[in-house]
């Protein structure tokens with residue numbers, strides 16, 4: 145059965161892990177889709193601003209014309225490549241403020257609902273003249289050259305598009321009184337980037353409902369699983385305890401029944417019928433076994449009472465007198481002469497108790513001390529805050545591990561039988577003692593360690 149539960153737990157945990165993997169993959173896919181969708185919408189919104197807005201368009205024409213002019217000078221060897229780039233930087237720097245202003249104005253009109261920035265980065269300038277390529281600028285081998293737009297760090301996800309500008313140029317110039325015609329093709333490439341403040345958060349915001357629902361469902365599944373497994377384990381424990389009880393009671397009933405059957409057989413024998421001495425002895429045996437059976441049944445019936453079913457008949461008792469009488473009676477009942485009892489109970493206050501029940505409770509605990517290996521028992525009484533009586537009963541027996549202490553006061557609970565041999569019992573003694581003390585408004589505590597004896601502390605309010 146425990147294997148079954150373990151298997152069930154393992155399968156449940158594995159399923160839960162699988163479920164979370166699937167769930168997180170689905171969430172990740174949804175995130176990617178939402179992200180793509182969001183970025184595409186942003187791209188679409190700004191797609192035409194740069195080229196088709198009148199103010200911005202004229203600024204673009206301005207730097208482009210300027211660049212062509214500088215490339216002409218380069219073709220005539222009047223300017224170096226670095227010179228062209230420096231000139232380009234100068235012109236774009238000068239037109240950038242009006243460019244940003246015009247661009248932001250256009251963005252405002254779009255009412256996007258988030259903060260978007262745009263810029264263009266130079267990638268490549270190549271001239272082709274008479275079939276020969278001449279690279280003026282190569283983006284890969286240079287740090288980013290921002291042409292126009294606001295400053296921000298580039299993120300690959302927010303790369304909007306590549307712009308390509310191709311033009312064929314031919315011009316004539318008089319040099320040394322000679323007309324010189326120069327022609328070249330210009331290939332100009334740039335990359336456009338956008339930046340949206342906290343765009344990841346915006347995308348997550350769009351998935352809020354899915355995320356919250358997934359989390360809730362997940363928590364519910366874990367909760368249900370946890371409770372089911374817990375219920376299963378409790379049920380299993382209860383079944384085990386009940387099975388143990390049935391085994392114990394069957395065992396307890398067997399011996400007197402076997403003796404009774406033996407006694408009946410004896411009485412039937414002809415030679416016994418004529419011997420009154422033997423008959424007397426057999427009858428005594430029958431009586432003893434009968435009493436034993438009766439006690440056993442009473443024990444099951446009475447000791448199973450809950451504390452609210454116990455009807456108390458309290459009377460005032462002087463504490464030390466009462467406890468010492470109980471201990472004297474207990475000593476008389478102990479068959480094992482090796483048991484030593486040390487006591488310290490000198491409190492002459494009075495307390496209201498049901499003598500019969502409390503004596504049973506104390507006897508159960510004292511009997512256990514002897515039953516479970518104790519040879520020395522120490523009993524101490526004390527009063528705290530003149531409100532509570534504390535009786536501690538300590539033995540040097542086999543002790544109880546912390547794990548087993550939890551269920552000690554449960555009905556029918558006995559520490560697993562392979563740990564204690566040949567000790568009979570129904571697992572009702574401590575349950576009943578606890579119920580009795582509870583009925584008096586008190587409580588029983590236990591301090592024990594396996595192999596190191598046990599101390600029961602009974603607290604009864606005065």
Ligand code: ATP
Nearest residue numbers: 512513516543558559569570571572573574575598
């Ligand atoms: P009975 O119903 O006859 O008293 P029991 O002694 O087995 O049967 P409880 O008195 O309820 O039942 O005790 C429950 C279990 O607690 C015992 O089976 C024993 O394992 C453990 N136990 C109780 N008292 C002690 C003790 N002083 N030292 C060690 N183990 C103890």
Ligand code: MG
Nearest residue numbers: 512569573574
């Ligand atoms: Mg007992």
